[in-house]
Amino acid sequence: MILERTIRHFTMKKIWCNRVKHIDTENYIIMEKNTNLDLSHILNHLGEERENYFHAVSPPIVQTSNFAFPTIDDFRKRFVDELGNHVYSRGNNPTVAILRKKLAALEKAEDALVFGSGSGAVANAVLANVQAGDHIVCVQSPYSWTYKLLVNFLARFEVEHTFVDGTNLEEIEKAIQANTKVLYLESPNSLTFELQDLRACAALAKQHNLVTMIDNSHCSPYYQNPIEYGIDIVIHSGTKYLNGHSDVVVGVVCSNKAMIQKIFSSEYMTLGGILSPNDAFLVMRGLRTLALRMERSNASCHQLATWLEQHPKVEKIYYPFSPNSPQYELAQQQMRGNGGLFSVDFKTDSIEKMEAFFERLQRFLFAVSWGGHESLILPICAFYNIDGFEPPAHPWTRVRFYVGLEDADLLQADLEQAMEVL
Secondary structure: OOOHHHHHHHHHHHHHHHOEEEEHHHHHEEEOOOOOOOOHHHHHOOOHHHOOOOOOOOOOOOOEEEEOOOOOHHHHHOOOOOOOOOOOOOOOOOOHHHHHHHHHHHHHOOOOEEEEEEEHHHHHHOOOOOOOOOEEEOOOOOOOHHHHHHHHHHHHHEEEEEEEOOHHHHHHHHHHOOOOOEEEEEEEOOOOOOOOOHHHHHHHHHHHOOOEEEEOOOOOHHHHHHHHOOOOEEEEEOOOOOOOOOOOOOEEEEOOHHHHHHHHHHHHHHHHHOOHHHHHHHHHHHOOHHHHHHHHHHHHHHHHHHHHHHHOOOOEEOOOOOOOOHHHHHHHHHOOOOOEEEEEOOOOHHHHHHHHHHHHHOEEEEOOOOOOOOEEEEEEEHHHHHOOOOOOOOOOOOEEEEEOOOOOHHHHHHHHHHHHOO
């Protein structure tokens, strides 16, 4: 099965690499068949016009807030197209612009914007497409700050929402109202990893003239490209796999030129949640090794998830590429791989034993997020017994794992010794 998936993965990557073209005269990325711009070129060279900065191998950090104009005519020309020109770094900075080109190409989009956080990217994309009295259909159990955006923030401005089971297309369709404007997806989600049929959701949304958005942070563009299936806007917490070093917080929105211009002209420029040139440089540094990191995490994750699924102390595993997953075939169809995430429900009879299990682990860090070099665990039991907080909807036996770049055999041995207390 692993061999079959490996062959399929590299076949998909070869197809993927033959569809991207850079049109430098317009500073945008467009998709076109039968071109030769491959993944390695995007990650290592696209947008890096080295002749413009002393032929330096790495692009410079253009740490400036402002840009001067040689003539009044040049001022006018740049002012009317701030997205395509350098006027003020809140709008368009040269270092950030290189990163935007790479991210757009990775997602097969025409353009991209980057933000100071993933939640900032989500908020800007959603706010740009709703107004008072509108309605959003969103998959249930989205990222916590997406949930708060809909429930706490947008509700203050009379934007309604309905959460639905994203695995059920009929339920999604029933939730659509006359005032629905956005269908918000998260496939897979980031704890129990339910998928949505992206092609079917995009077709349904087009029937009702809805804007489709997806949080693609779980897969990264390396393992899934929702635009291929008709999705309008792709969002990332670039803090995860795209940066990959746990040292930058960054958000990404990828879409067509018109949508990016729409977001840029209003929410992006007004709210000002931008990424600094220094952080953009660090994200580009992280992108250089995206393929290597994704493949390492994916292979190690598969080893651990497959082993744990057969372990007598495991009740259930949440992993889209398990043959026992009810959405295994869909995962095979629209994902080229999984990355490093999976969750487990352990068999144990007390929360104290779960806590003892975590205390015995030596090679996993207790932390939120994922996508860096380090392997992490998110223990749901940690959210229990906190004064002033309701316990979560998930059982305390549940644990989310992120498998980083450490040796998988050592991680497995660590889990084995820790599970003795269960």
